[in-house]
Amino acid sequence: MIEELFQGNKRFQETFFIENISQYRELIEGEKPKVLWIGCSDARIQTGHITDAPPGTLYIHRNMGNIAPNHDWNFASVLEYAIVHLNVEDIVVCGHSDCDAIRALDQNLQDAYIPLWLNEAREAKNRVDSWIAPPRTKEQMEERWKQIEMENVRLQIEHLIAYPFVKKATDEEKIKIYGIYYDLRTGILSRIV
Known part of the structure; x- marks a missing residue:
């Protein structure tokens, strides 16, 4: 390969x-990117291609489940650098359909690190499960996963706002935060938040 x-x-x-x-x-x-893009590391999604963004436009952080954790130095340093030093104008959290990370929330994984990481998305699953009936069909399960994928985007935006320098930048209207969703079947990006 x-x-x-x-x-x-x-x-x-x-x-x-x-x-x-x-x-x-x-x-x-x-580099003078305008956008910090927080996306999933899923190999099926190539951020520059799906947005047709030219090189230099996006400062990209990708990880399993497009998570914005509050306890990860790697993520925090990317976030701080993007806001404080690169002066990005927008932050995008992009979730997507058929996300393996979201589906893994329903599994009892015995891995050492993956379950710990996915705990940062578990609240999205809990929220959706609290307001929809348990799925009985494959279609209902697919819809449930889609709802969790989108709720996870909202949850990760909440995590972002918990960073004092992000809260300050949004309060001062130096940055805007957007939640978007990419559908693998159609290639369409849609705005959630």
């Missing part, structure tokens, strides 16, 4: 890179 990646890079260099060389030369001078 690694050879295929290098071959793909060669095609990229010979086509898109060369066709957009002036833009890439500008990017060497430094």
